[in-house]
Amino acid sequence: MLSYEEIEAMEVDEKCKRIILALGKIYRADFFVEISSAHVSGVSYDNIGDEGLEWLKSIAGKVKVRTTLNPAGMDLDKWREMGINEDFRKKQLEIIEVFEKLGAEITLTCTPYYLLEPKLGEHLAWAESSAIVYANSLIGARTNRESGISALASAITGVTPYYGLHIKENRAPTVVVKASGDLSIVGYKAGMELSGEIPYFIFDRKVSKDELKLLSASLASTGNIAMFHAEGITPEWKDFERPAEIVEIEGKMGKKCEADLIAIGCPHCSKEELMQILNLLNGRKVKRELWIFTSRFVASESRKIVEELEKLGAKVFRDTCMVVSPITEKFSCVMVNSGKALEYLPKKRKVEVAFGSLEDCIRMAIS
DSSP: OBOHHHHHTOOSOHHHHHHHHHHHHHTTOSSEEEOSEEEEOOOSHHHHHHHHHHHHHTOOSOOSSEEEEOOOSSOSSSHHHHTOOHHHHHHHHHHHHHHHHHTOBOOOOSOGGGTOOOOTTOBEEEOOHHHHHHIIIIIOOBOOOOOHHHHHHHHHHSEEESOGGGSGGGGOOOEEEEEEEOHHHHHHHHHHHSTTOOEEEEESSOOOHHHHHHHHHHHHHHSSOOOOEETTTSTTTTSSOOOSOEEEEEEOOOBOOOOSEEEEEEEEEOHHHHHHHHHHHTTOOOSSEEEEEEOHHHHHHTHHHHHHHHHTTOEEEESOOTTTOGGGGGOSEEEESOHHHHHHIIIIIOOEEEEOOHHHHHHHHTO
């Protein structure tokens, strides 16, 4: 635990120190806690632009803790294949170079927990909303919903204000959700209906980690939700009383348009999801654009799977995703299996979106 006076005395970048102190005062934190890692969003040039780049250049020093980065606006190697122009590429690489000088790992993924899995109870400063929910709910680590700026400030100082979900009693569930159907849509609906709550989920079947990852992303996208409890699954589900209020949410949604792109990997695909896509294709060539997004780490671990997917006509991109890359805008309708993409693509990329399960998406890709 560190006091305000101890933070004031730190010999670190002054701007980052002031940000941390200001956040502490805004949220009435009594003190600050050391973090084990930071995850910084706002890496895509499409998101931060020239002003954000100039601000990044003004930061002095090095990060004090292990610091990972969210996706960029392009695949660093396949940018031409994506259709990224040279000017965008130069600016994006400039941003990455700045982060590299600060000591961040050039992970460029929204699933940092595949690279470093925090321990139960560890304090973090993570800024990717889907990863925040995943870390709090499925790992039992502790992080508030940080912005890219506050996460970077914590990375430079090594601390975060002690408030919100860093405090055990603030992590109690507030409403029971009996969930059925597609969990990505359950999260999409729950985020809108229960914004600001901490849901306690009871599922009607055994669910996978990848389904819970999609649930985490959807909850964070449509609602101000940073964690949930899932009966029999999350580390802290027995630590609190079950709420009295009960709602039922069915994960079912009919949203269609004639897709000219099928995009999977929001959040980034795991090795298991890549294998599942390959099995669903079952040797059949894709007839529409099928883009699959994953991290360099997972792609490297899954090299043979990636090669087989690409032989069948799928394009496997790393470092980026359909939401933070401007190239998605060249399509008229994008089909996804992600509630996060369903929420953000129409708003950010101005495209129509169709939703379906992973099986639905692959059927569309080969039709």
